[in-house]
Amino acid sequence: MKIEQNADQCSSEGQNTLLLQVRRQTERVARWLLQQTLSKPALDHMRTCAALALPQLPLWLTSSPSHQTQALQWQAAGVSGGLAMKVLAVQEAQSLLELSQCSNDSGQLAEHMRMYLALGEALELKWLALAIEQLPRESRWQTLARLAVRDDLQRLHKELFMQAWQQSPDNLSEWLAQNSSSERERVSAMFTELRAATPDLAMISAALRELRHRLIVKTALSEV
Structure with missing residues (x-):
């Protein structure tokens, strides 16, 4: 490089x-x-x-x-x-x-990656990833905890992408519009609150649970 x-x-x-x-x-x-x-x-x-x-x-x-x-x-x-x-x-x-x-x-990988990145921007997952990078790692347990929530976010991002691609292939706007406006408003309000604070491990862990609860369809996801 x-x-x-x-x-x-x-x-x-x-x-x-x-x-x-x-x-x-x-x-x-x-x-x-x-x-x-x-x-x-x-x-x-x-x-x-x-x-x-x-x-x-x-x-x-x-x-x-x-x-x-x-x-x-x-x-x-x-x-x-x-x-x-x-x-x-x-x-x-x-x-x-x-x-x-x-x-x-x-050959589909480019389309997948573009939608994956756009999803991260639309749902503020990229911002959450940066917030995780700011968590302290002064001890072994803090390092392991930060690693765990980063892995959780990575899994959630992939699951959301798979769900969006299944329901609206290569059309993120359509998938976002299909989601309940009230759910999206709650997610937006959550991120507004997080941005106004300095998110700690507990806040980020709760935010990940909330995102999964609000956005992941409660059915088994099949392959894209």
């Missing part, structure tokens, strides 16, 4: 931030892969999807307002736009690999 090549433009603090982001996300993807039980065909499919889609992921992220905001912040610190988007793509690598399990058609 050649982060060090920005040394003459980016502060040492900025370089350390990018390197830390890449290291953390690489460790998370490795941990997730080790937790999976994949057959050889499933693993081959995932490798194909990664080879085809990962180089395109920085381009797909340009449609995400939150990713664009983060990229602009890094660019202000001297990071090139292209490098910023590549680091952001590393942050979404696990999501990409998880979505590759939703369909045997690697």
Whole structure:
């Protein structure tokens, strides 16, 4: 990724931030892969999807307002736009690999990823992920708790995507309109309250339970 090549433009603090982001996300993807039980065909499919889609992921992220905001912040610190988007793509690598399990058609992955990202923006899941990153990790238990809620959010995001794609393929606006306006208003009010505070672990855990209760259909989800 050649982060060090920005040394003459980016502060040492900025370089350390990018390197830390890449290291953390690489460790998370490795941990997730080790937790999976994949057959050889499933693993081959995932490798194909990664080879085809990962180089395109920085381009797909340009449609995400939150990713664009983060990229602009890094660019202000001297990071090139292209490098910023590549680091952001590393942050979404696990999501990409998880979505590759939703369909045997690697050609659908771009559409899946775009809807997944748009869903995260529409339901403020991306903001919640950033709030989780701000939780303290001064002890082993705090670190494990933060890891647990981040995994919970990742699972919820994928389940919501699968539900939305099943009901309204490639049409997020239609799916959002199908949901009860009162439920969406409650979710919006919850996030307004969270944004006005400094969310702690208990608040974030309660928010995840509320999102699941309000938005996940109480039926078994089939494959996309």
